[in-house]
Amino acid sequence: MSYIYLSTNKLEKINIYSILTQLNNLLRTHALTYFYLKSYFTKLIVIVVLASIAFQSLASEPILPILKKKHLNNKKFELGKLLFVDTRLSKNQDRSCHSCHNLALGGADGLKKPVNLAFNSPTILNVSKNYYIGWKGEYSQLKPQLEMILQKPDVMGTDWAFVIPAFKKDQLYSKLFSSIYNYGISKENIIDAILYYESNLILPSKFDEFLLGDNDAISLSAKQGYNNFKDYGCASCHQGANVGGNIFQELGVVLPYKGIIGQYKTEKLRVPSLRNVAKTAPYFSDGTVKSLKKAIEIMAKHQLGQKLTDTEIDQIADFLKSLDSIME
C-alpha cells in the first residue's frame, strides 16, 4: 500500500543504488563469506542473490532485528557494570545509574518520575540503538549525555575529587583499571568504561528470533498483534531496530491529548523505543499511565484516531511483551 512515488525513472535508479549498497554492506560485513565466495564465483552470484532476497524480506518489515554484540571486551564490560551500580559516583552516595535504570525492572525504575526530574526514566537496555537520546532527543551521542548526567546534581552530581581517590584505594578497581587502561583510574577512563557498558548493553528478544526466521518464537496472538501494529500505523512512528528512537512526534497528532489528570504538556518528543516496554510501566514521558493496555488505547485514539477492540489491544500487548529482552 504505497501512495507516494517519485517518477519511475528515479525509482529505478534508487533501486539499483540500494541493491548495490546492500551488496556492498553484505560483502563488507561478511568478509569471510567474501573470501570463500571469491574462489567460487558461481556460488557468489547464487548466495548474494539469496542473501539480498533475505535482506529484502527483512527490509520490508518496519522493525529490524538486533543482534547480541560479538567480540566484547569482557573485562571492560564487567568494569562498566560495576561502575553502573556504584553509588560512590553520586553526590550523596545514595544512588547509582542502577537506581533509576534497574535491569531487573526492564532497565527503568518503575516510578512515575524520579525526584526533581522532568521525565519518566526510560530503559537503558539497547539504548545505543536509539538515534536520539533522552525524551527530547537533545543528544545524538551517548558520551555528551553521560557527561551531562554525571555532572547534573539532580541525577548523579559526581564529586570527582572524592571519587578518584576512593577508587584508587579500591583494590579491585585499581587492578581492573590498570589492566584495561594505560593511565589507570581517571575521569576519562571511568566515563569510557560506563560508556562501553551502556553502548554494548544489547539484548535481543523473542521477537528478533521471529524476525530472523523462527516462526514459533512468539505466540499467535503476538503475531496478530504485530500485524495490527503495522496495519493501524503504530509502525509508522515506532519502527526501526529499536522500535522507536529514530524520529520526533508529539502525543496527540490526531486528537489532542490532555493527560490522565489534564496536565499533559504537549511537545515534540523522541518517539520512545518499545523494546522492554511491557516491563517499564508506568508509561509516557510523564509516567501517569500505569497499564500497558491503557497506553495502547491512548496511542490508538490520539495518534491514529482509531478505536481498537479489546482483543486487538490484547494482541498488541502480547506483541509488545515479545519485545522484552531475553535476560540471561
Added chain:
Amino acid sequence: MKKTKLIFVLIILSFSLILAIYGAYHRYSNLKNTMEIQDSILQLVELKSANAEWDIELNRIHSDNIPHFDLVNSAAVKYEKEMMLFLNKTANFKKSIQESTADLVILSSMKKQSMNDYLSEVAVTRNSLKFLDTLLFFLHSQYQNDENILRFLTYAQHRLTTLIASNQNIHLKEQKKPAECQQCTLEQNEAIFKVNQHLELLKEQVLLSHKAREAFYNPEYEALSTNLFDELSSIYVEADMVHQTIQTKVLMFTAILVIIIVILLILLYWLYRTIDGHRTTGITDPLTGLYNRKKLFENLKNLIPSHKKSNSKLALLFIDLDGFKSVNDTHGHDIGDKLLQLLSERLTSSVRKQDSIYRIGGDEFIILVQELNRLEDAESIAQSILTKCNKPYLLDKNNCNVTLSIGVSLFPDHTEEPNKLLKYADEAMYKSKRNGKGIVTTWHSDICS
C-alpha cells in the same frame, strides 16, 4: 688503517649533511601545509559524498513502501562524522575558510532539523493516507445506496487524489465542496466529520512535508560547498606553488653544495698527494724506495738521544756490494738497477720492523738496528742478512753473483757521535773487503792498523 678511518668520517659527515639538509627542507618547506590542504580537500569530497548518500536515503523515505528512518538517520550520523573530520582538518586554515565551514555547519544542522521535521510528517502523512483510504472504502460499502453520502464520498475521494498528486508536486483541479448534508443521520454526520478532519490533516501534512523537503534540498548548501571547494583548491595551488619554489631552491642549494664539496675533496686529495710526494722524494732514493743519506743523518740525530735515554745500543751496519761493478759492465745498467731493487727487497725482508735501511751511494747501504742489548745481536742480524743476500740473483734469466761486505759499529760502545759511527762502520766494512769480501767485521779501536 688511517685511510679507512678517513673514509668512515667522510661517510658520517656526508650522512649528517644530508640529514641536516633534509631536516631543514622539512622544517622550512611548505610540504606539511600543502598536505594538510590536500587532506582537507579529500575530506570535503568525503563529506560531499556522505551528503549525497544522505540525500539518496531521504529520497528513499519518499519512495519506499516502508520508510526506514534508521537508514536515513545513520546516513545523517555518517555525514556528521565526516563533518567532524572536516572541521578538524580545516581547524588551522585562514579566516574566510573558517567562516565558510561555520556556515556549512549551520546549514547542516538546519538540514538535520528539516529532516527530523520531514520524517515526523512522513509518518503522520502515511497514517492519514492509510486511514482515509480504509475509511472511504468502508463508508463506500456501508452507504452504497445513500445518495447524499455517496456524493460526499466521491468528493472526498477526488480530494484525496488531489492531495496525493500535490504531494508529488502535481496540481489537479479542485472540485467544489458539496453542500452540508441536511437529511443525514447523526452517525452519518460523524463519519463525514471524520473524513473532513482527516482530509484537513492530510492537507496540512502535505504542505508541511513540502516545506520540510524544500528545506533540506537547500541550494545555498550546494553553492557554499562548491565555493569552499574552490577556495580550498585555490589555497592549495598557492601553497603548492610556495612549496615548489622552496623545493627547487633546496634542490639547487643541495646540488651546488654537493658539487662544491666534491670539488673541495678532489682538490684536497690532490694537494695531499703533491705534498706527500714532495716529502717522500726528499728523503727517499727513487730507484729502490729506501731512505737516502739525508734521512740517515736526520734519523741518527733522533735515535742517538733516545737510545741514550733508554740505555740501549744502536748498531750501524755499513753494507757494500762486492762485484757490482762487474755486473754493470757485463749485463748493463738496467740489470744493475734491477739487482739493486731486488737486493733492497731482500734487505727489507731480512731486518726487523723497527730497523731502517738507507742507500747512501751507488752500491752502499746503511742499516740502523735499534734497541739492542748486546753487540752479538747486531752481528747475528748482519750475519743473517749476509746469508740471505749472498745468494745468486736471477735477473732476466741472467744469474748474477754478488756478495755483501758489512761493517758494524755500535753506539755507545764505539762512539757517541753520528759521524764517527758512520766512519767506524765504513772502516770495518773496508776491513771486510780486505779480509776476503762477503763477511761481517765489527769495528774495534785498532782496526786501521
